[in-house]
Amino acid sequence: MDSPRWGCRANRGCLALLLFSAAWVSLPSAAQAPAAAQQAAAAHATQETVVAPGVVYRHLRRTAADGQPWSIHVLEIDRGERSIVLRAIEGHSEREQMQRALPSAMGASAARKGSRVLAVINGDFDLGEPYLGMPIGLSVTSGRVWTSGKPGWPALGLAASGEPAIGVPEMSLELHVKKGQWTIAALNKPPGIAGEGLRLYTREYRAALESKKPLRAVVIGRVKPPLPLRVDRVVRGIVLEVHDAASQVAIPPDVLVLVEPEAASPAAATPSIARLRRGQKVKLSVQVKLSGSSMRDAIGGFPILVENGRASMVEAPAEHLRLRHPRTAACYNERKILYAVVDGRQPQLSAGMTLEELAELMVSLGCVAALNLDGGGSAVMAVALPQAAEFTHPPAGGQPTPSAGLAVPGLRIVNSPSDGAERGRGNAWLVIRTRSSKE
Numbered sequence: 037m038d039s040p041r042w043g044c045r046a047n048r049g050c051l052a053l054l055l056f057s058a059a060w061v062s063l064p065s066a067a068q069a070p071a072a073a074q075q076a077a078a079a080h081a082t083q084e085t086v087v088a089p090g091v092v093y094r095h096l097r098r099t100a101a102d103g104q105p106w107s108i109h110v111l112e113i114d115r116g117e118r119s120i121v122l123r124a125i126e127g128h129s130e131r132e133q134m135q136r137a138l139p140s141a142m143g144a145s146a147a148r149k150g151s152r153v154l155a156v157i158n159g160d161f162d163l164g165e166p167y168l169g170m171p172i173g174l175s176v177t178s179g180r181v182w183t184s185g186k187p188g189w190p191a192l193g194l195a196a197s198g199e200p201a202i203g204v205p206e207m208s209l210e211l212h213v214k215k216g217q218w219t220i221a222a223l224n225k226p227p228g229i230a231g232e233g234l235r236l237y238t239r240e241y242r243a244a245l246e247s248k249k250p251l252r253a254v255v256i257g258r259v260k261p262p263l264p265l266r267v268d269r270v271v272r273g274i275v276l277e278v279h280d281a282a283s284q285v286a287i288p289p290d291v292l293v294l295v296e297p298e299a300a301s302p303a304a305a306t307p308s309i310a311r312l313r314r315g316q317k318v319k320l321s322v323q324v325k326l327s328g329s330s331m332r333d334a335i336g337g338f339p340i341l342v343e344n345g346r347a348s349m350v351e352a353p354a355e356h357l358r359l360r361h362p363r364t365a366a367c368y369n370e371r372k373i374l375y376a377v378v379d380g381r382q383p384q385l386s387a388g389m390t391l392e393e394l395a396e397l398m399v400s401l402g403c404v405a406a407l408n409l410d411g412g413g414s415a416v417m418a419v420a421l422p423q424a425a426e427f428t429h430p431p432a433g434g435q436p437t438p439s440a441g442l443a444v445p446g447l448r449i450v451n452s453p454s455d456g457a458e459r460g461r462g463n464a465w466l467v468i469r470t471r472s473s474k475e
Contacts, residue, residue, distance in 0.1 A: 085421060087154050088469050090117025093419050093450065104360075104387035107379040109417050109451045110401065111155055112372050113467060115198070122194055122373060123151075123466045124159070124177045124333035127169050132264075132289070134182060134224070134240055135169035136162065136460030140418050140447060146466055147444045155467040156418045156447070157375045158364055159335040161410045162462035167226055170241075171462040173336015174205050176324055181265045182240050182463075183224040184209070185336050187231045192366050192407050193326040193334035200368040201327040202340060202405040208323040209236060211294065213316060218309065220294070223265070227251070227297050234309070236320075237293040238263060243286065245293060250281040254309050256292040256318055263290060267324045267331060275316045278309075292320065335409075335463050339391070341365060342406035347395035360388035362415040362454050366465070367403030374401055375465065377417040381454040413455040420446040 083095040096108040113120055125146060127137030137145075143156040160171040174185035176193070185191060190204050209220035221233030224241040227249070237245050245253070255277040265271070273292065279285055287293050296309055312318070324331045339349050362380035366373070376397060380388020389397065391408065398406035423446065449458055 085419075087111075087419060087421065088120065090114035090120045091154055091467060091469075093155075093421070095450065100387065100393075104383075105385060106389070107386035107452065108397065109377045109379075111157065111375045111417060111419065111467065113374070115200075115368075115371060115373060119469055119471050120154070121198065121468050121470055122333065123468055124175070124194075124335045124463060125466050126171075126175055126177050126180075126182050126463045127461060128240070131243070132240060133242060134171075134462065136462060137169070138458050138460050139416050139464040140444070140449065140458060142464050143418065143444050143447060143466060146468070151466070152469040153444050153447065153466055154420050154469055155375075156416075157366070157377065157465045157467075158410055158414050158416045158461045159463035159465060160337055160461075161414075163226070163229065167229075169460070169462045170224070170226075171336060172230075173338070174207065174324065174334050175336070175463050176267060176331050176334040177463070179266045179268075179332055181223065181267060181322060181324060184222050184230070186225075186229075189336050189338055190340050190407060191326065191331075191334045191336040193324075193329075193331035195329040196332045199329065200373055201329065201331075202366075202368075202407045203326055205324060205326045205331065205334060208321070208325075210321050212319040212321070213312065216311060218294075227295075232297065235295045235297065237287055237295065238265060239287050239289040239291075240264065241287060245285045245287060245295065247283055247297070249297070250283060251279075251285075252296040252308065252310055253277075253279040253282055253285045254294040254312050255279075255285070256294065256320075257288075257290065259290060259292060263292075265320075265322050267322060270319060270321045272317065272319050275312050275314050275318060278312060278314060280310065335465060337366070337407040337409040339408055340405070341391070341395040341408050342367060342398050342403045345399065345404050347392070347399055349391065349395060353391060358390055358392075360390055360393070361411050362386075362388050362413070362451075363391075363394045363411040364409040364415045364417075365394055365398055365406055366409060367398050367401065367406035369402050369404045372402070374398075374403065375417065376401065377415050377451045379452045379454070380411075380415075382452060385452055410461065413453060413459045414461055415451065416449060416453055416458045416461075417451050418444075418447050418449045418458075420444060421448055421450075422446070 094110040098106040143153040173189040175182040211218040256273040257276040259273040363378040379386035
């Protein structure tokens with residue numbers, strides 16, 4: 037996983053030339069040996085496979101201005117093809133707790149539940165030990181809210197209509213009682229991470245909440261409608277327990293746990309949850325919006341790479357993030373939603389890209405808005421290639437790697453993960469076919 041703390045301002049015109057024009061000016065002249073011309077043409081080839089109606093996979097071979105190779109994998113989804121839908125999926129344990137899972141295994145899980153999975157692409161960065169698998173950003177899957185995002189952390193979201201949006205989401209969690217109201221700052225984020233203020237926990241977080249500092253916690257049960265929490269839903273419950281200075285609080289599957297990170301005085305200007313009492317009725321409202329619309333599915337990433345068709349990143353990145361790495365990005369325009377995975381850290385195959393180069397790649401692909409997802413060893417794209425497709429993996433002597441998930445016929449990892457195999461992630465994007473064109 038690359039460090040997510042970056043941002044920069046890309047020079048669009050200059051970088052566009054570096055990315056895609058420089059490759060052509062370096063081609064051999066007619067006087068050079070035919071073998072050299074053939075080699076150069078192969079280095080700039082585009083391989084295309086129709087995965088299903090409305091879904092096309094392309095493998096691009098390009099050369100950077102400094103002569104380093106690029107291996108780029110692009111999946112294009114036609115927004116007008118009604119048989120194709122995009123879904124977010126969260127990695128989790130058998131007890132529905134967030135944890136890392138192989139993207140191909142997430143696809144297999146969806147396939148076992150009846151979905152016809154065409155592709156899987158890695159999602160957001162996740163937190164470090166001991167919270168691997170907990171995404172940094174917002175995570176919403178088919179209306180189910182797993183965790184809120186880090187303040188200011190953008191996301192790619194899909195409305196119920198399938199309309200995409202990229203930006204900083206607006207998440208509203210409010211607890212109401214007869215004579216009070218509390219705004220909740222974060223859902224399922226560890227104490228001390230992702231801002232300050234009240235926090236809400238569900239079983240998706242862990243079986244228990246542990247803190248080195250004393251915390252005040254309110255346990256809410258008899259929740260209706262039953263958990264999990266869902267977008268645009270109001271749930272009601274009863275206060276079961278109030279803990280005044282706890283270091284550990286259990287989180288059963290059917291309860292909500294509301295926490296003040298540091299036990300505030302009941303006389304403080306902001307009302308403390310200490311005012312809540314056992315047996316008190318409460319109401320919790322949940323909303324997640326992006327560009328004014330409620331989100332059905334959402335996965336975070338950072339930074340935004342493209343806005344209004346232009347490379348647009350602010351603040352200078354850390355120096356090591358100016359280096360080339362494997363990258364994953366998502367974007368859209370009026371006609372398509374696209375995902376791109378750039379191989380890297382493999383000198384003979386692909387050098388990887390800087391964030392500036394990645395932004396220019398997405399502009400060149402026609403993106404109106406684009407978001408950087410987790411990269412490095414986490415960058416992975418698996419595609420259910422048709423059996424008749426002739427496909428050779430870029431590394432010498434290799435075929436696409438079969439997925440770990442045996443329940444997805446034909447699914448292959450089409451990129452070359454820099455770790456040698458796919459890495460477990462907190463969430464991923466699925467491309468699903470809901471019906472055939474004849475249905």
